[in-house]
Amino acid sequence: MHSNPSRKYQPFAPIALADRTWPSRTITRAPIWLSTDLRDGNQALFEPMNGERKMELYLELVRIGFKQIEVGFPAASQTDYDFVRRLIDENLIPDDVTIMVMTQSREDLIDRTVEAVRGAQRAIVHIYNAVAPAWRKIVFNMDVPQVMALVEHHVSHFRMQSDKHPETEWILQYSPETFSSAELDVSLAACQTAIKAWGVNANRKIIINLPTTVENATANVFADQIEWMHRHLVPREHIVLSVHPHNDRGTGVAAAEFAMMAGADRVEGCLFGNGERCGNVDIVTLALNMYTQGVHPQLDFSDITSVARIAEECTSLPVHPRHPYAGDLVFTAFSGSHQDAIKKGFGAQAADAVWEVPYLPIDPADLGRTYDSVIRVNSQSGKGGISFLMEREHGVVMPRRMQVEFSNVVQRQTDTSETEMTGDALWTLFDATYLTTPRTPEAIVCHAHRMTNEGQSIELDVTVNGVRQKLQGEGNGPIAATVDALGLPLRVDHYEERATGSGASAQALAIIEAAMEGAAGSTFGAGMSANIMTASVQAVVSVANRLNARRAAQEATASNVEPVTV
Numbered sequence: 114m115h116s117n118p119s120r121k122y123q124p125f126a127p128i129a130l131a132d133r134t135w136p137s138r139t140i141t142r143a144p145i146w147l148s149t150d151l152r153d154g155n156q157a158l159f160e161p162m163n164g165e166r167k168m169e170l171y172l173e174l175v176r177i178g179f180k181q182i183e184v185g186f187p188a189a190s191q192t193d194y195d196f197v198r199r200l201i202d203e204n205l206i207p208d209d210v211t212i213m214v215m216t217q218s219r220e221d222l223i224d225r226t227v228e229a230v231r232g233a234q235r236a237i238v239h240i241y242n243a244v245a246p247a248w249r250k251i252v253f254n255m256d257v258p259q260v261m262a263l264v265e266h267h268v269s270h271f272r273m274q275s276d277k278h279p280e281t282e283w284i285l286q287y288s289p290e291t292f293s294s295a296e297l298d299v300s301l302a303a304c305q306t307a308i309k310a311w312g313v314n315a316n317r318k319i320i321i322n323l324p325t326t327v328e329n330a331t332a333n334v335f336a337d338q339i340e341w342m343h344r345h346l347v348p349r350e351h352i353v354l355s356v357h358p359h360n361d362r363g364t365g366v367a368a369a370e371f372a373m374m375a376g377a378d379r380v381e382g383c384l385f386g387n388g389e390r391c392g393n394v395d396i397v398t399l400a401l402n403m404y405t406q407g408v409h410p411q412l413d414f415s416d417i418t419s420v421a422r423i424a425e426e427c428t429s430l431p432v433h434p435r436h437p438y439a440g441d442l443v444f445t446a447f448s449g450s451h452q453d454a455i456k457k458g459f460g461a462q463a464a465d466a467v468w469e470v471p472y473l474p475i476d477p478a479d480l481g482r483t484y485d486s487v488i489r490v491n492s493q494s495g496k497g498g499i500s501f502l503m504e505r506e507h508g509v510v511m512p513r514r515m516q517v518e519f520s521n522v523v524q525r526q527t528d529t530s531e532t533e534m535t536g537d538a539l540w541t542l543f544d545a546t547y548l549t550t551p552r553t554p555e556a557i558v559c560h561a562h563r564m565t566n567e568g569q570s571i572e573l574d575v576t577v578n579g580v581r582q583k584l585q586g587e588g589n590g591p592i593a594a595t596v597d598a599l600g601l602p603l604r605v606d607h608y609e610e611r612a613t614g615s616g617a618s619a620q621a622l623a624i625i626e627a628a629m630e631g632a633a634g635s636t637f638g639a640g641m642s643a644n645i646m647t648a649s650v651q652a653v654v655s656v657a658n659r660l661n662a663r664r665a666a667q668e669a670t671a672s673n674v675e676p677v678t679v
């Protein structure tokens with residue numbers, strides 16, 4: 114990189130607009146959207162779409178609800194020409210949709226464009242020429258009056274040609290290309306020249322489209338430029354003021370939002386921000402930003418994943434996994450505190466209340482995303498996400514301290530495997546940790562049990578230390594009686610039992626927290642069975658085995674530890 118970039122690059126100049134009003138405005142309604150996926154998006158692809166792909170994307174754009182669609186540059190390519198003809202000849206344009214086609218300000222190209230659109234019920238013809246100093250000097254070698262003459266001549270030429278086909282309702286869109294890099298008075302003069310040449314009046318409107326052909330300033334500067342044009346363009350009431358932001362600085366969405374606040378009626382962009390260089394403004398993000406403010410964008414993204422897959426298939430470009438609203442990972446919380454907050458948020462969210470789930474700016478269900486992918490578990494996950502999945506997918510509600518204990522078990526597993534854990538994998542680990550009797554010689558294996566005396570007495574058929582035996586115990590319930598029968602110094606601190614599942618498949622899950630002499634701290638055990646008593650007995654055996662194992666491990670560690678002299 115250059116050691117002194119100020120020698121190579123110039124900062125943008127602020128706009129003198131002291132009484133700007135846009136910063137205190139809010140967006141309260143959807144703009145007129147124009148999708149330029151089939152033109153600006155298409156011209157930016159390694160391999161432009163063929164007719165078939167264009168058709169697939171066109172039909173999806175119509176389905177989403179775009180009422181204006183730029184369908185191509187018919188004078189530039191036979192594919193585009195044929196595609197436009199097909200739309201018209203096969204009557205594929207719904208009555209409430211208007212197609213737009215683009216052309217340079219050149220007579221031959223305008224003629225071919227008119228020919229391409231002939232017979233359409235309604236069409237917008239988009240004529241453009243660059244107006245900024247570098248383009249005037251380097252590309253066109255024209256001074257400002259020559260640029261105005263170019264505009265005047267070609268808009269008049271289009272007017273004359275389109276007048277020959279009164280069966281079509283012709284609408285002119287004029288774009289002073291490179292607007293954001295141009296002097297405002299030059300852009301305004303070019304637009305007023307087009308307005309005059311087109312003969313704008315109440316019955317003959319015009320779309321003036323102001324692009325950040327190359328985004329080169331902060332979004333507030335663009336907003337100032339738009340507010341300035343909004344105030345100066347005449348007759349403003351017969352002009353649809355449109356913006357066409359690109360994303361070279363990564364602020365295309367902000368520029369479009371500020372521009373709407375500054376007076377823009379219409380926004381041109383592409384799905385998922387496809388388009389030249391860093392893309393056109395992303396209409397999906399813009400629309401859903403609006404939606405999360407309670408303003409309906411009038412576009413249907415209720416199955417966002419399907420829209421993303423169609424766009425990917427047609428453009429051969431991937432939607433980034435972290436793309437706002439649409440990326441595969443945006444409704445996935447990996448970190449523990451986020452998972453915890455999301456779990457609590459879902460628990461607290463009433464169906465008809467204002468959306469208030471922490472970390473989720475939008476309800477995934479509104480985009481057709483399921484909660485399945487909301488929480489995933491990896492080595493960064495805490496108890497929140499784990500217990501959310503265990504509860505939702507397996508009906509297992511763990512007491513808080515057990516959540517902490519089990520999350521440590523999960524963490525050890527994910528640290529080793531370095532992969533994400535699914536709900537099924539979590540269940541397997543839970544089962545192995547609490548429900549399945551360990552296959553160690555010391556483990557207590559309970560083969561059968563029989564309660565008598567209304568649950569106050571128990572007979573156990575067990576294997577202890579490899580010896581199968583019958584044990585008997587008494588107590589004020591199955592848990593106390595089982596502890597008594599096993600003859601272990603167990604102290605039960607907590608017990609709970611819940612149904613998992615419902616109906617015939619319902620199982621009781623008993624959870625016990627207990628401590629034992631010789632084993633530091635308490636731990637949990639669990640038992641699961643269709644029979645409540647059996648679940649309780651199994652839970653005692655489970656916690657006994659876990660405490661025995663802990664005691665053995667602690668004794669082994671203690672005997673291996675070298676004494677430390679301080």
Ligand SMILES: CC(=O)SCCNC(=O)CCNC(=O)[C@H](O)C(C)(C)COP(=O)(O)OP(=O)(O)OC[C@H]1O[C@@H](n2cnc3c(N)ncnc32)[C@H](O)[C@@H]1OP(=O)(O)O
Pocket residue numbers: 153156186188189190216217218219222241242243252253290326389
């Ligand atoms: C910001 C944007 O996205 S604008 C849209 C850009 N998209 C495209 O251009 C895609 C399709 N375009 C094409 O395939 C070609 O440009 C064509 C077929 C339209 C024209 O091709 P060519 O005739 O070979 O011309 P080319 O595109 O190279 O343009 C160069 C000439 O057009 C002039 N020109 C460029 N833009 C315009 C314009 N908007 N209006 C009038 N003249 C223009 C240039 O000054 C140059 O003139 P010169 O030959 O006298 O130096």
Ligand SMILES: CC(C)C(=O)C(=O)O
Pocket residue numbers: 153241288290291322324325326327357359
């Ligand atoms: C509006 C047209 C000319 C365009 O694509 C641009 O300037 O980026």
Ligand SMILES: [Mg+2]
Pocket residue numbers: 153324326357359389393
């Ligand atoms: Mg563009």
